Amino acid sequence: MNIVAGRATFTDGPRKLYACVHKEVTSAAARLDQFLSRNGVASDERVTVISDDAGEFEKAVQGSQLARGRILDWFHIEMKFQAAQRAVFGSKMIAALERGSVETEINRARWFVWHGKGSKEVERIKALDGRLLTREGYEFSCCRGT
Known part of the structure; x- marks a missing residue:
């Protein structure tokens, strides 16, 4: 089982945890956007993701409407x-x-x-x-x- 997990840090609020089982979600990008939207990221905002080199998360970021790019940690x-x-x-x-x-x-x-x-x-x-x-x-x- 491949779990994608992370922590989101927002400028005006507490940190939030993000996780999904990659093979269990229909769209990892939609799941990421859903998480960001639920935590106050507006559709006109863009988020930069800092992550490891995992390909599964890269695909989620590439398909996301809210994440503008991924940077290696x-x-x-x-x-x-x-x-x-x-x-x-x-x-x-x-x-x-x-x-x-x-x-x-x-x-x-x-x-x-x-x-x-x-x-x-x-x-x-x-x-x-x-x-x-x-x-x-x-x-x-x-x-x-x-």
């Missing part, structure tokens, strides 16, 4: 950076000198993201990922699904 953002670094260190396709340069690029992007200036860095990391993927034998992608 800080823990899962950091996990993406760690996966990228492990791919670089574990790759035999990247020479030692270049490995240092790539690591610096990843650390730079991490710093900018953590300090709220990461929008351009996302494109830089995707470009780096694209360059590495052109190499024969390099199979890891840090950016699939993001």
